[in-house]
Amino acid sequence: MAAEREIGDDELLEVADNPEQAASLHKALRTIANTPALGPELQGMAKDVLSGRIGMQDVIGSDRYMHAIGDRLGQMRDAAENMSPEDRRRSEARAEKMVREAEEAERDRPKRDGRP
Template sequence: MAEEREIGDDELLDVADNPTQAASLHKALRTIANNSNVGPELQEMAKSVLSGRIGMKDVIESDRYMHAIGARLGEMRDAAEHMSPEDRRKSEERAEKMVREREEAENGAAKRDGRK
């Protein structure tokens, strides 16, 4: 059986502000597609976008997928509210690291493109 095609970062530029953001969205979609903890509906959505069967604009306009995203965000909020102080500190450190890495990637892309 042939492997299914996967979209490229550039195919997410219709909803992303720049190539770096499109790459981050692509990576997030892959993570969701491969994480059974997010639930079957979000996995299906991510796999459908990655395969090109649906676009991100279709996801945004879909009550079904937006409901699933909202429900998952609610679960995440509830979990965050019940975190221990140590787990909260570790989560904040991971988030800060991700922000630094994203900023470095954006700055590198801007330098390569001659924007800075």
Template sequence: MAAMAEEHEIGDDELLDVADNPTQAASLHKALRTLANNSNVGPELQEMAKGVLSGRIGMKDVIESDRYMHAITGRLGEIHDAAEHLSPEDRRRSEERAEKMVREQEEAESGSAKRDDRRK
């Protein structure tokens, strides 16, 4: 992990070729950092995230790569299966966490838009 800190890391703007807007690019960047630093996602997804963050691999290359897309869809399948087996109480808590995350994201976007308006 120390080597990652020494490497160049791409900026949000370098993800705009696959993101619809700067907010989505920032979210993708954050997700890539999470994957890169989480050994629970498996070595292939960690390698992919670190490669994108360092600029060695482009997100378009990842999307076009059968190897990486297989790893991503496999992990999504595991998440879906786990969600299917949640107890009603765990499902309720998960939905509450998801709603909170959406509200926080909307608040962050709203705050960013207000800051942008003040700069104009």
């Protein structure tokens, strides 16, 4: 069986403001598609977008998918509100590390792209 085609970042520009945002959305969709804990509804949505079976405009316009996204965000909010102080500190440290890594990647991007 042949590997399924995956959309490119440029195909997400219909909902993204710029190529960097499209690349971030693409990465997020891959993460969702590969994270069973998020549930079959969100995983299926991400896989459908990545394969080109549906577009992000379709997702945004779908009550079904927006409801699933809203439910998951509510679960995340509830989990955050019920964190122990130690778990909150660990989570904040992970978030700070991710921000630093993203900032470093952004600073390095012009060098990789051959820009001054």
